[in-house]
Amino acid sequence: MFISSLDSTISARLEAIRTPLSVWKKDKHSFKLLGTNSLFNLVLDRDVSSQFEEDISLVLDKTIVEQVLLSLRACNNSNLSSEDEIDLYINNEKKYWRFLYSPLASTLGDVDSILVTCIDITEKKLLEISLDNSLRRFEAVINSAYDGIISVDDNFNIKLFNDAATKMFGYDKDTAIGMPLTRLIPSQHHRHHDQHLADFIESPVKSRPMYARASVSGVRKDGSEFPVEITIAKITVGQSIELTAVLRDISERDHLIQELTEAASLDPLTGIYNRRFFIQQLDNERKRCRRFDHELSLVMFDLDNFKNINDIQGHKEGDIALTSIVNQVKENMRDVDIFSRWGGDEFLIMLPETGLDQAVKWAERIRKYVSAQQTEQGRESLTISIGVIVANGTESIECLLGQVDTQLYSAKLAGKNNVSF
Numbered sequence: 001m002f003i004s005s006l007d008s009t010i011s012a013r014l015e016a017i018r019t020p021l022s023v024w025k026k027d028k029h030s031f032k033l034l035g036t037n038s039l040f041n042l043v044l045d046r047d048v049s050s051q052f053e054e055d056i057s058l059v060l061d062k063t064i065v066e067q068v069l070l071s072l073r074a075c076n077n078s079n080l081s082s083e084d085e086i087d088l089y090i091n092n093e094k095k096y097w098r099f100l101y102s103p104l105a106s107t108l109g110d111v112d113s114i115l116v117t118c119i120d121i122t123e124k125k126l127l128e129i130s131l132d133n134s135l136r137r138f139e140a141v142i143n144s145a146y147d148g149i150i151s152v153d154d155n156f157n158i159k160l161f162n163d164a165a166t167k168m169f170g171y172d173k174d175t176a177i178g179m180p181l182t183r184l185i186p187s188q189h190h191r192h193h194d195q196h197l198a199d200f201i202e203s204p205v206k207s208r209p210m211y212a213r214a215s216v217s218g219v220r221k222d223g224s225e226f227p228v229e230i231t232i233a234k235i236t237v238g239q240s241i242e243l244t245a246v247l248r249d250i251s252e253r254d255h256l257i258q259e260l261t262e263a264a265s266l267d268p269l270t271g272i273y274n275r276r277f278f279i280q281q282l283d284n285e286r287k288r289c290r291r292f293d294h295e296l297s298l299v300m301f302d303l304d305n306f307k308n309i310n311d312i313q314g315h316k317e318g319d320i321a322l323t324s325i326v327n328q329v330k331e332n333m334r335d336v337d338i339f340s341r342w343g344g345d346e347f348l349i350m351l352p353e354t355g356l357d358q359a360v361k362w363a364e365r366i367r368k369y370v371s372a373q374q375t376e377q378g379r380e381s382l383t384i385s386i387g388v389i390v391a392n393g394t395e396s397i398e399c400l401l402g403q404v405d406t407q408l409y410s411a412k413l414a415g416k417n418n419v420s421f
Helices: 008-016 040-044 065-078 122-127 131-141 163-169 187-202 251-265 275-292 306-313 315-330 356-376 397-413
Strands: 021-027 030-036 082-090 093-105 111-120 148-152 158-161 207-209 217-219 225-237 240-249 296-304 338-343 346-352 383-391
Touching (some): 030 065, 065 082, 065 093, 148 163, 187 240, 275 296, 275 346, 296 306, 306 315, 315 338, 356 383
Antiparallel strands (some): 021 030, 021 111, 148 158, 148 240, 296 383
């Protein structure tokens, strides 16, 4: 139970909230614990009910006391809600929590105490470490309170539409009740949807998760579609069978997957591919060369005198200059070409089905175009040196990279702003 000097009615209400809570009161330059609900014990993996009225340094793990204390002070001084992330080791296992700090005003209007809500974000954090494992764990992170619940009658018209569903789809309850379920489904699925539900009603299966389908989407009131996970169940009510669906909006998960996928293949500064992705594509293209008996060319370039810009004008201007050259090169590339940042100011381009003559002509055109554009932008000394090789797919990746790097080095030795092949 929530045991403290707080009003017993308030304590009971807080205890009913199914997430860890604690309340802290300012005490001189520190804070003392007024009380918690029982779930707060999960955060520290121990019972803290005997430590009410004690200083924060005696209640919390010493590794997080300073961080939480700073946040409590900031919340108390600003009278504004805030949040931060807390790392805790429990039984040698690292746990991640998001602490939400909310000021509680006294009867006089000043901040009397601070409510701290703790949300376990361990699985979401692990998603950044291991995409494959985290995809399975992500479902457990989503709180059931965010799930939409919709029931339909035997004509497949909506008869139950909870608060989460109203937020999810944008319809108020009065509008949704009595509305055909197909209003929430993409139009391309309307024709067969009722038959699918009818088949499910006739089947012996009582409930069915639909996540195994290739994709399931919902349609909001504004017409926008979003990905959902659905579990559908049937119950007998009198002489009728009603269907109830529990829906979970997985937009955040899909968005996070997309971000992690991009992070695994794209350079964050320039937006072009990174070294890892390029090597994968180069290996694939080598196989295609051997299979279809065609050539590919590799073009490596780096920026001449780029260090001077970083040293004199700063890294911010250096990033602007580097990005501008990337964009200028991209303007002259085909869709099939693969452009990657190899490291620092060094870049590598793969030109599939391109012989040496074509690649050299293209490299010369790029060299001149970049030089002209940089001069126009006030960076006359910023040019590129380029190395070019051709391959037939029989060479190893290491061999190809060594050859093109050698050509780039030769272009540098020749006085920069050159193409070597």
